[in-house]
Amino acid sequence: MTLVAPFTEITDVSGSSSADSRFVRRLLRRPQAVACLVYLAVLAVVAIASPILLPDVAAERAGDLADSLQGPSSQHWLGTDSLGRDVLQRLLVGSQDTLIGVGVALVVVMLLGIPLGLLAGYVGGRLDRTLCWIADLVLSLPAMVLVIVVLSVFSQNLVAAMVTMGVLTAPALFRVVRAATLPVREQLYIAAAVVAGLSPSYIVRRHVLPRIVGPIIVQLSLLAAGALLLQTGLAFLSLIAGPPAPSWGGMVADGVGVMFQQGWLIWPPGIAIALTVLALGLLGDAVRDVSTEGWSPKRSPSRSTKQREKKGAHAPAVSVDDDVLLGIRNLTVSFASSGGNVRAAERVSFEVGPGETVGVVGESGCGKTTTALAILGMLGHGGHVEDGEAHFAGQDLLTLSERDIQEVRGSEIAYISQEPMVSLDPAFRIGWQLEEAVRANTPLRGADAKRRVQELLEQVQLPDPKRAARMYPHELSGGMAQRVVIARALAGEPRLLIADEPTTALDVTMQVEILELLRSLQREHGMAILLVTHDLGVVADICDRVVVMYAGEVVETASVADLFAHPGHPYTQALLASNPHNQHAAGMLPTIPGSVPELGAMPPGCRFLPRCTQSTPACELGTIPLLQIGERHESRCVHAREVRST
């Protein structure tokens, strides 16, 4: 019985007829696709009908010679050629050879590309490798040259030429089919079908083919365009469709021959070729869009929304406070999403003193990284600061122009992230990247800058600084890479280092070492650190004060000692309870039931209410303010005093 459930699903997902009709309907909703299809259909009708309706044109050697090289007129809509023949008639009749050529090439491409591609993708192993090798080999041949070799033996033979073209370009389709088959094969419903004992050929026909129709059509439309250009090119060289047979390429050649007398003649065939190639290419584009829109997220239409909105004239006077290096007030950040703007951080306020280490803790999705990136003006696509201030060294960072905030980055505030391995440019040596950071953030140049790089590498305690400088990022371990990233952050001797989960990606011994390094660097340089983490153990190790964030809000700020001794918010209590470092017994690790509410779906009242064990009806009444509950200790809980004393 267990097989029944997945099995009904199988027929649902693959159900080729319904999936196909949905695909076609979606395609027909696009005007671009409809226009291309209509054009190609009309062309096909013309190619079939015109040689029947105009039987004499194909063999017509000359028309009215007295009437040659005429421009468009009511009698000859597209004029006449050098032998007085009607250009429109020849254009219509000539479409037949063109389409036959494209058709022959496509049939060959499909006959070779689809079965072999399915076979390679589905079977894999040595067969796959062999076929791929052959495909690469064939694709590296100059197709046009080989087609001409064939035509030197089989003179004027359109079919021989286009079959050759088909064979030489089939690997392009082969690759697409193979690449599209590989992931389909891995999918669950295919595995279920195999378990259910269905034969491979049935699986391929029913489940694999319908899924890869999109990529196949896209590739075929491109190959058709290529075949058309080749066919017209060969006709242009009169290697096929020799006179008097009408062909688009041949008509361009005629036009070139009389270019000095009548410049018009190369236009009609040129436009016919270009329109047909465009129709094929745009159809392919439309099919690609339709076949990917089902399961890939739509790319944001605006590629570069302005990262930072200028907040005009009402920037308040900056209060200078010696005890405060970074003062964040009411920072509100929102991101554009399909359902409108959502706030990832709301009314966030906290301070970092000179040389102080402040931890920002909370589960993922609480707005910690958003806050950190907003300070540096690096929110990226769709994110913007709605409101708030971030005072640093006498200026509000949020009002700075892009050029001015660049001056701050690196030399005043540096940033390290949780993924050291993707933080360094893979294409440049470590020494080069550090030297660049030194040059960008200090006046040091040349030998001085090189010396500084060595100094930095020594400061972060890399075992062999000289050797490290010559290495590429991929030659480093995670711990070494993080040391290099820290070295780069130190290059400009910043007053504040924002460290976003600097140890999360590292193993435990590395974590300890990196934290130790940060602590010693801070002691030596008096640099403040804003440490973003989800790990209260790290906070206890290194921080002076803590900011707890939940669902985009600051819910508690306190000194480390206060926070661990007297947590003033149920969320902080729950975090402390679930901290593995506090577990002495081998019992089950307590977790916080429920999850952080989705952005844009915040409960009214207290945001932690749905997960809170100490809630009362008062918690539902409107926005909860941050309450002062001790010396430099604040909590966003209506019951903070009671909670703190428990």
Add this chain to the structure above:
Amino acid sequence: MVSMVIRRVFTAVPLLLLVSSLSFVLLSLTPGDAARQILGTRGTPEQYEALRQQLGLDQPVYEQFWHWLSRAVTGDFGTSIINGTSVAGEIWARLPVTLSLISGAILVSVVVGVAGGVFSAVKDGWLARAIDALVLVVWALPVFWVGSMLVVVFAIKLEWLPAVGYVPLSESPTAWARSLALPVFALSLGSVAAVVKQTREAMLDVLGSDYIRMAAANGIPPRSLIFRHALKNAAIPVVTVVGLQTIGLFGGAVLIENLFAVPGLGSLLVTSALSNDIPAVQAVAVVFTLVVIIVNFAVDIAYGLLNPKLRSS
């Protein structure tokens, strides 16, 4: 690096054998007798016998091929059946012409294509859309048609450049450059479009990556982010596309040489094919393939230089 060289040689040999044996296989597949077919009703019995012997049709296919191959490796490609001249001599005379045409087109594609791609990746908006539209139009236009239009505009209307013909470099460098200007322009348009497109996509991809963001967060100026970091990383897919385009350029060169009456290998290929001069066609095809193999080899080396991971492994 060594394994790469071995791998290339390993693929070069079958490629060359495949291409050079193609016409022998085709000749043997031709129904009836190839010599008869080539001569049609034109030839006398003596001419027919002579052609049969010259094509080696009196021997089995594999012997014909072996005979041809053993001479070809020494640089002897036989004689043309049309005018009896040495095919190898003809090829040596024409190879520099085609190579200068194609290297000119590659140069233009890389310089204009990369500049346009970077520009449109960085300067978003209407310019990117304009380049998109231009890329599409250029892609749709057949190279021989674009070439014809260039002749109309620059040679006939404006009279800036010669319409057709070729002047050797040794005769006059300026006349040589002028005679190649239109052919190179026409030939490179399609690959410029492809390189612009690929460069822009690769640049946008790299500019959105973590290491660029992290470098920016640590004060690296945008100029360096774009022209050093992003461009070097984006160069890898761009090199791939340049390699593929170069192979395509050989096809384009065949058309362009005929249109502009440039005496290169492409025009030799077409005139030989039209007159069924099989020894000449065969030799040109082999030389083209050899050049393509060298291009692929150069692309491989460029990969190694650009991607440190590839070099050390």
